[in-house]
Amino acid sequence: MRFTNVLVALGSVAGVISTFQGVNVRNGIDVVDDNAHNATATTLVPVQLNARAKTRNKKTRRTLEKFQKSKTNDAFELDENQWVTSVKVKSKDKVSAVQLTGCTAVFFWDVNNIPSAWHIFCGNEATDGKSAAEAEEDMGLHPVSVTIVAEKQGNYDELEKAIKAVLPDLENAFEPIIYNMKDLNGDQAFRYDAIAGTKEVTQTKEKRIKKQPQRF
Numbered sequence: 001m002r003f004t005n006v007l008v009a010l011g012s013v014a015g016v017i018s019t020f021q022g023v024n025v026r027n028g029i030d031v032v033d034d035n036a037h038n039a040t041a042t043t044l045v046p047v048q049l050n051a052r053a054k055t056r057n058k059k060t061r062r063t064l065e066k067f068q069k070s071k072t073n074d075a076f077e078l079d080e081n082q083w084v085t086s087v088k089v090k091s092k093d094k095v096s097a098v099q100l101t102g103c104t105a106v107f108f109w110d111v112n113n114i115p116s117a118w119h120i121f122c123g124n125e126a127t128d129g130k131s132a133a134e135a136e137e138d139m140g141l142h143p144v145s146v147t148i149v150a151e152k153q154g155n156y157d158e159l160e161k162a163i164k165a166v167l168p169d170l171e172n173a174f175e176p177i178i179y180n181m182k183d184l185n186g187d188q189a190f191r192y193d194a195i196a197g198t199k200e201v202t203q204t205k206e207k208r209i210k211k212q213p214q215r216f
Contacts, residue, residue: 027177078095085116085135089116091112095117097149098191106146111144131166146163146173147176155181186209
C-alpha cells in the first residue's frame with residue numbers, strides 16, 4: 001500500500017486541518033467529527049493520506065452517499081443510501097429510516113442509547129454494512145448493540161456478518177426486525193423511527209414516493 005506524507009502547518013491553516021480530523025477515507029465516505037479541532041497546535045505535523053483513496057471505481061452503483069444527512073424539522077429522515085452518526089444526534093432527536101420497500105436499515109446504539117443510523121440499498125448489505133461498521137470504528141463511537149431492519153432473513157444475515165467482521169465485540173448484541181412487503185399496498189412504504197435515548201424502533205406505514213430509475 002502506498003502512502004503520501006504531507007506536512008501541514010496547523011497554526012496557519014487551522015480551518016483546513018479541522019476538515020481532516022475524524023475523516024474516514026477508507027470507504028470513500030467522509031465521516032467528520034464536527035467538534036474536532038486543534039486550536040493550540042503551532043508545529044508542523046505529518047498527515048498520512050492513503051493514496052488509494054483518490055482512486056474511484058468508474059463503474060457507478062447505488063451506494064452510500066458521501067456526506068452525513070443533516071437534521072430537518074428536528075428529525076433525521078434517512079432515505080436510500082443516507083446515514084448519520086451519533087456524533088450529530090442528541091437525546092430525544094428522532095432518527096428515521098424512511099421509504100423502505102426492500103431496503104435494509106441499521107441502528108448502532110451507544111451506551112446512552114444514542115443511535116447512528118444507515119439506510120442501505122438492498123443487495124449492498126455486505127459492502128455498505130462493512131462501510132457503516134468501519135465508520136463507527138474510525139469515529140471511536142463504541143456501539144454496544146445493533147438493530148437491523150430487513151425484508152429478508154438473508155439480507156439481515158449479510159449485514160450482521162459484515163458488521164461482526166469489523167466489530168467482533170458485538171457478537172451477541174444484535175436485534176432483528178424482519179418486515180413483510182405483503183403487508184403493504186402499492187402506495188405504501190415502511191418507515192422505522194427511533195427516538196434517541198430510548199433504544200426503541202417503531203414501525204409505521206407511509207405514502208410511497210415514486211423515484212425515477214437510476215442509470216448505471
